[in-house]
Amino acid sequence: MKNIYILIFEDVVLSSAAAPLDILTRTNAILESAGRPPAFRVELVSEKVKNIHLSDPAQFNCQRTLAEVPAKSSGHNSPLIIVPAFSGDWDSVFAKNRAVVEWLKQHYAVGTEIASLCLGSYFLAEAGLLKGKPCTSHWRAIDDMRERFPDIQMQGDFVVTDRDGTYTGGGAFSSLNLVLYLVEKFCGHDIGVQVSKNFSIHRDHINQAHFSVFRGLNQHGDTLVLKAQTYIEENFQNEPSVEQVAAIVNMSKRNFIRRFKQATQYTPLAYIQKVKIEEAKNRLEHSHQSIQSLMYDVGYNDNKTFRDIFKRMTGVTPQAYRKKYGRANLAV
Incomplete structure (x- = not known):
């Protein structure tokens, strides 16, 4: 069984955290109904407190804090951390979550896999986990990420990237394709298709370019x-x-x-x-x-x-x- 930790913080986008939780737990139910063991043990984790109040009228009760999920080698069945999207600007979010970035570094160093949904890719980039690797995010963030993190290979039209234990997903609900991709990768094609049908999500692991609105970068001062x-x-x-x-x-x-x-x-x-x-x-x-x-x-x-x-x-x-x-x- 693969341990999956979904990161929760006060600026998290509600749907970006709740949707993967729903999909992964439903995957377990589909497997069990077919007489197969569940594939995932899913837990919510937060930095210090377990009860996280969001800016939205909602809260998450997390099972663990970061300190209760220490970074240690787990062999071939490595855990997976999912970093959802955030609302607000990255500088403010980063200032409040520096410990999270360091925690991600430590986990990746011992073999933990890390996945980001939508703007969650900023966490991976800030932690240095995407250097020289392809990365996608929300299409509105592509130019900003290119400027902030010039050593990563931004693939703004992609819906999913997968390289060396790091995964990134496209913008907003298109990032659910990454969750489906992970289900298929860890559970097989047949289960991936069943889960996709169960949630009525079109399986498109290729392109999100048709969502984007081009606005030329004009804050350069030249x-x-x-x-x-x-x-x-x-x-x-x-x-x-x-x-x-x-x-x-x-x-x-x-x-x-x-x-x-x-x-x-x-x-x-x-x-x-x-x-x-x-x-x-x-x-x-x-x-x-x-x-x-x-x-x-x-x-x-x-x-x-x-x-x-x-x-x-x-x-x-x-x-x-x-x-x-x-x-x-x-x-x-």
């Missing part, structure tokens, strides 16, 4: 790059070239590309594509404009190119995106 970003955002339909944008800010192409990427984390060409695809997503959501017409309006002339870039950036085709998010009640 006024010339900000000028270039504004020009791109106001003129993307005209397909501006990198040379044209560089000329607007009076830079050489080479220097402009270097400086733009340093400030925004994107090359100018990637930024132009991001802006164009974000406008396409907005039109697919809010209008019945034909995809062909929409394609021309956002600055593409070739249907295959548009479709390929859209799918690469969002994980779905334009048609599939409209089906998921379009306003079906609009008059044609």
Whole structure:
């Protein structure tokens, strides 16, 4: 039986802690109904006190404190710690939970596996557990995490990552795919499918890009790059070239590309594509404009190119995106 500890703290997101508890205990029930032993012993742990009052009108009664779960080697059947998402800003949350970060370091050092759901990835990154490894999180946090933790490989479009005993899950409820992934990994494919069906959760371990809303990083303080970003955002339909944008800010192409990427984390060409695809997503959501017409309006002339870039950036085709998010009640 695998020991699983779900970390509880006062800023925890209620659903991010309660949902894995529900899924894992239900998995045990499904196994037992099939005449098989339960797979998990699930306990809630907190830093000092066992009764944690959340900012929401809820509280958790934890079975153990961190001190009661010492870091020690457990051989091949290592425990798993699940770190849920938090609400608020990371600096404030970290200031209150430094002991948690140190506890995670100690446990990982002796072989404990660590998983994060949504923004819980900040805890793993701060503990140094993700250096050189792929990581995902809520799509809103990707740029901030890249800036804070440049030594990790942010994979913002991923729903699940798994590397060397660390796991990270995507944003909000998409992170439940990580819980399903862990159920399948430890209990087998058949149980994973049964649990997925039981909770009516679509098993998609691949991509969360279609959830994201692109907002270019603009807190960098480089006024010339900000000028270039504004020009791109106001003129993307005209397909501006990198040379044209560089000329607007009076830079050489080479220097402009270097400086733009340093400030925004994107090359100018990637930024132009991001802006164009974000406008396409907005039109697919809010209008019945034909995809062909929409394609021309956002600055593409070739249907295959548009479709390929859209799918690469969002994980779905334009048609599939409209089906998921379009306003079906609009008059044609």
